[in-house]
Amino acid sequence: MESKKTRKELIVSALENGTVIDHIPSKNVFQVIKMLNLDSFDNQILFGTNLDSRRYGKKGIIKVKNKFFEKEEINKIAIVAPTATLIVIKDFEIIEKKPVEVPEVVDKFIKCINPNCITNHENVPTKFSVIDKDAMKLQCHYCEKTTSKENFIFI
Amino acid sequence: MKNRSLVSINDYSKEEYLKILDIAEEFEKNPKQKILENFVIATLFFEPSTRTRLSFESAVNQLGGKVIGFTDAASSSVKKGESLRDTIKTVANYSDLIVMRHPLEGSARFASEVSSVPIINAGDGANQHPTQCLLDLYSIRKTQGKLDNLHIAFVGDLKYGRTVHSNVIALTNFNCTFHFVSPGELKLPSAVKRHIKERNLEYYQYTDLNEVIPFVDILYMTRIQRERFSDPVEYEKVKNAYILNGNMLGNCKPNLKVLHPLPRVNEINENVDDMKEAYYFQQARNGVYVRQALMASILGIK
Ligand SMILES: [Zn+2]
Numbered sequence: 001m002e003s004k005k006t007r008k009e010l011i012v013s014a015l016e017n018g019t020v021i022d023h024i025p026s027k028n029v030f031q032v033i034k035m036l037n038l039d040s041f042d043n044q045i046l047f048g049t050n051l052d053s054r055r056y057g058k059k060g061i062i063k064v065k066n067k068f069f070e071k072e073e074i075n076k077i078a079i080v081a082p083t084a085t086l087i088v089i090k091d092f093e094i095i096e097k098k099p100v101e102v103p104e105v106v107d108k109f110i111k112c113i114n115p116n117c118i119t120n121h122e123n124v125p126t127k128f129s130v131i132d133k134d135a136m137k138l139q140c141h142y143c144e145k146t147t148s149k150e151n152f153i154f155i
Numbered sequence: 156m157k158n159r160s161l162v163s164i165n166d167y168s169k170e171e172y173l174k175i176l177d178i179a180e181e182f183e184k185n186p187k188q189k190i191l192e193n194f195v196i197a198t199l200f201f202e203p204s205t206r207t208r209l210s211f212e213s214a215v216n217q218l219g220g221k222v223i224g225f226t227d228a229a230s231s232s233v234k235k236g237e238s239l240r241d242t243i244k245t246v247a248n249y250s251d252l253i254v255m256r257h258p259l260e261g262s263a264r265f266a267s268e269v270s271s272v273p274i275i276n277a278g279d280g281a282n283q284h285p286t287q288c289l290l291d292l293y294s295i296r297k298t299q300g301k302l303d304n305l306h307i308a309f310v311g312d313l314k315y316g317r318t319v320h321s322n323v324i325a326l327t328n329f330n331c332t333f334h335f336v337s338p339g340e341l342k343l344p345s346a347v348k349r350h351i352k353e354r355n356l357e358y359y360q361y362t363d364l365n366e367v368i369p370f371v372d373i374l375y376m377t378r379i380q381r382e383r384f385s386d387p388v389e390y391e392k393v394k395n396a397y398i399l400n401g402n403m404l405g406n407c408k409p410n411l412k413v414l415h416p417l418p419r420v421n422e423i424n425e426n427v428d429d430m431k432e433a434y435y436f437q438q439a440r441n442g443v444y445v446r447q448a449l450m451a452s453i454l455g456i457k
Contacts, residue, residue, distance in 0.1 A: 114260060122265070142260070142262075142265055143260035143261035146346070
């Protein structure tokens with residue numbers, strides 16, 4: 001037990017500058033990595049899944065060196081990991097720690113589930129309004145159909 | 156409403172569509188005013204819908220306006236692979252207003268975002284057909300003298316019928332009671348019922364058409380299509396249960412009117428046509444006045 005805890009703290013404290021995305025639902029860690037294109041990122045990245053969490057039982061965590069996320073990226077994180085907390089670190093110090101916020105509008109990065117929607121036929125960026133933040137239901141600005149989190153496909 | 160597109164019935168407020176209905180009454184009294192003489196209206200039908208197109212074109216012609224456009228995608232540049240964006244941007248250079256029908260959902264919303272002139276959605280796939288909704292409201296108000304405190308029955312395919320969905324949503328702005336008559340497989344979707352619940356209005360569901368006839372003010376009939384059933388046996392079982400026959404109207408209220416968006420197949424027997432309750436052909440004519448009113452107000456003439 002003792003060694004596990006030490007190792008965990010070591011990972012957390014290893015970041016000099018960068019961002020920790022904490023409290024990600026374990027099963028969504030790879031989704032977040034893919035969605036933010038971290039898999040093609042050159043900076044040092046550490047991630048873990050199925051870590052112990054007091055709040056959620058199990059959690060995932062991603063730490064990216066020398067990376068500070070933009071609003072648009074944070075919105076993406078909020079859609080797949082609404083429970084996540086963003087920790088900004090500079091010179092080994094926590095500068096900011098705050099939960100992500102689910103946005104009212106989701107632009108461009110999720111595909112509309114309706115095969116008959118104009119966004120799936122023409123070069124039209126998708127746009128949704130979030131009609132249910134808990135169940136994560138998005139209503140398409142164009143065809144007005146609902147796409148829910150079970151059906152999310154990232155563009 | 157000047158210069159504002161009408162894509163979805165929710166784009167206009169209750170006051171705005173009541174204003175359109177008032178203007179439509181003026182056109183019903185005098186449909187041949189030469190107020191569109193200096194205007195060109197484009198009717199772009201990416202899929203054919205003769206009835207809707209003729210209604211719009213008649214509305215324009217009676218007001219002295221000019222119509223340009225195409226009647227289906229096969230006869231247009233779309234066939235050569237032109238994008239909707241390019242077609243709309245081009246036609247917007249040639250016209251003051253675009254009326255469009257398109258098989259894809261959301262196409263009219265997208266067009267309204269790239270067009271320099273206003274768009275009227277004449278049907279985008281299974282999504283919206285707001286002028287049908289406006290003419291239905293007009294017909295209900297005209298026959299009942301009001302839109303509040305009515306008992307309105309919708310009959311047939313309530314699951315896929317976009318006309319039913321838009322009408323129900325628009326009518327939740329008024330204090331109506333809804334009666335939904337359909338086979339179990341074609342019930343009104345819960346997303347539409349949500350609008351009724353949000354306004355604390357009442358709705359009831361039935362499978363037997365005869366049950367609602369004695370107490371409703373409006374009987375709105377729609378077609379049930381065979382292809383909507385996963386099991387063809389289910390279709391065979393219900394196909395005759397939602398056909399209105401003249402002898403079923405014996406004990407109806409004196410003010411009852413039967414509406415139908417047309418075209419009908421067999422869901423209203425022809426023996427209803429000459430009864431005083433039949434209103435569906437007049438309803439189609441009202442579409443011309445409502446479309447005149449809508450175009451005149453978008454063009455800033457009324
Ligand atoms: Zn869509």
